[in-house]
Amino acid sequence: MNFAELEHRDGADPLAHLRDHFVIPEDTVYLDGNSLGLLTHATQRRVAEVTAQQWGQDGISSWNQHNWVHLPRVVGDKLGPIIGAQPGQVICCDSISINLFKALSAAFTVLDARGESRHTRNQVLSTADNFPTDLYMVQGLQQLVGAENCKLVLAEEADLLTHLAQHITTDTAIVMLTEVNFRSGRRLPMAEIIQQAHAVGALVIVDLAHSAGAVPVELDKWQADFAVGCTYKYLNGGPGAPAFIYVAERHLATVTQPLSGWFGHAQPFAFDAEFAAAEGIEKMLSGTPSILAMSAVDAALEVFAKLSMQQVRDKSVQLAGVFLKLLAETGLAQEFDCISPTDSVHRGSQLSFAHPEAYAICQALIEYKVIADFRAPNYLRVGFTPLYTSFKDIGVALQRLQHIMATRAYLDPRFQTRQAVT
Numbered sequence: 001m002n003f004a005e006l007e008h009r010d011g012a013d014p015l016a017h018l019r020d021h022f023v024i025p026e027d028t029v030y031l032d033g034n035s036l037g038l039l040t041h042a043t044q045r046r047v048a049e050v051t052a053q054q055w056g057q058d059g060i061s062s063w064n065q066h067n068w069v070h071l072p073r074v075v076g077d078k079l080g081p082i083i084g085a086q087p088g089q090v091i092c093c094d095s096i097s098i099n100l101f102k103a104l105s106a107a108f109t110v111l112d113a114r115g116e117s118r119h120t121r122n123q124v125l126s127t128a129d130n131f132p133t134d135l136y137m138v139q140g141l142q143q144l145v146g147a148e149n150c151k152l153v154l155a156e157e158a159d160l161l162t163h164l165a166q167h168i169t170t171d172t173a174i175v176m177l178t179e180v181n182f183r184s185g186r187r188l189p190m191a192e193i194i195q196q197a198h199a200v201g202a203l204v205i206v207d208l209a210h211s212a213g214a215v216p217v218e219l220d221k222w223q224a225d226f227a228v229g230c231t232y233k234y235l236n237g238g239p240g241a242p243a244f245i246y247v248a249e250r251h252l253a254t255v256t257q258p259l260s261g262w263f264g265h266a267q268p269f270a271f272d273a274e275f276a277a278a279e280g281i282e283k284m285l286s287g288t289p290s291i292l293a294m295s296a297v298d299a300a301l302e303v304f305a306k307l308s309m310q311q312v313r314d315k316s317v318q319l320a321g322v323f324l325k326l327l328a329e330t331g332l333a334q335e336f337d338c339i340s341p342t343d344s345v346h347r348g349s350q351l352s353f354a355h356p357e358a359y360a361i362c363q364a365l366i367e368y369k370v371i372a373d374f375r376a377p378n379y380l381r382v383g384f385t386p387l388y389t390s391f392k393d394i395g396v397a398l399q400r401l402q403h404i405m406a407t408r409a410y411l412d413p414r415f416q417t418r419q420a421v422t
Contacts, residue, residue, distance in 0.1 A: 021042065
């Protein structure tokens with residue numbers, strides 16, 4: 001393994017200086033930013049300042065004095081450039097699951113306003129391998145309003161891409177897809193899918209959980225209708241950090257959503273008994289935001305200021321390329337079946353490998369301070385976060401993986417026992 005060459009690449013990397021913005025565990029290669037991003041120094045400072053001064057000394061006056069009341073919109077507008085959205089279309093709040101429920105319900109209100117019959121256009125099209133919470137939210141809405149008004153239809157991802165027009169038809173109300181598959185890392189051609197959906201009158205909800213902060217996203221350019229995403233992966237907002245929701249400006253005037261909490265009211269502090277929705281993206285809010293969590297996200301996004309997402313993407317592709325090259329050079333490519341697309345154009349910022357002992361290998365890697373993760377049934381996922389992953393990191397990771405496989409250390413019983421979080 002030529003570490004001199006890897007260090008040379010790090011020296012020429014235009015994003016290398018961003019690594020200094022992060023708290024990186026000692027002697028650790030962190031390849032799990034696709035599940036939980038690392039802490040930034042800015043977030044560490046902000047959370048300390050919010051607890052010590054804003055909450056600690058200024059108390060409730062901080063809602064005005066420190067602009068807590070508008071933080072969901074402030075953070076949303078910071079997220080906008082990262083996902084290709086002009087200001088006023090993104091708000092930070094709740095979780096992806098809750099925001100999906102809002103987006104699904106809101107999309108049906110757009111179709112209702114057009115005069116579409118739910119009996120002739122009621123299908124929500126998704127993929128069988130979409131992230132489960134996305135499918136669960138449709139199932140929950142279906143139970144609430146009845147299958148005649150909301151019917152989940154699943155397609156195999158590969159077949160959907162091959163026969164797009166056969167799956168997205170005049171029966172389709174909503175196409176709900178995750179741009180980057182959480183297991184395989186396959187990246188869907190969202191611009192093409194949205195074009196096909198709109199051609200037959202369907203709306204599109206894009207889940208950006210594995211896209212935002214990792215790949216260039218162009219929601220406005222794609223003419224997406226709705227989108228959701230989380231901030232704790234590539235955006236480094238912290239465990240359980242609030243998610244975001246995007247509503248295209250053309251829908252904001254008429255769209256409604258059912259979780260009409262007081263923060264989504266036109267005048268929250270009028271305390272009216274009757275709900276009147278806010279006019280803009282604030283109508284997608286529900287309850288009081290978590291200020292500690294929102295402040296952490298706000299600070300974490302500072303590292304993205306004036307950052308080119310294409311530069312981030314370019315480095316991501318290079319990191320994955322080096323990983324695959326070293327995997328082949330060490331002979332390990334014969335032991336791991338890569339289920340991610342071979343062409344980087346068609347994948348996000350991760351590589352996934354099938355192996356019968358994937359879980360145990362992942363646990364052994366963690367003990368050797370290479371943090372990757374496992375997804376059922378037998379996939380080892382390796383994530384590349386260009387803001388803090390170096391080329392030398394990739395070399396170290398492969399060196400340690402080579403040792404684990406050569407010694408069969410993963411067969412140790414302590415690596416075979418499944419933990420609560422896998």
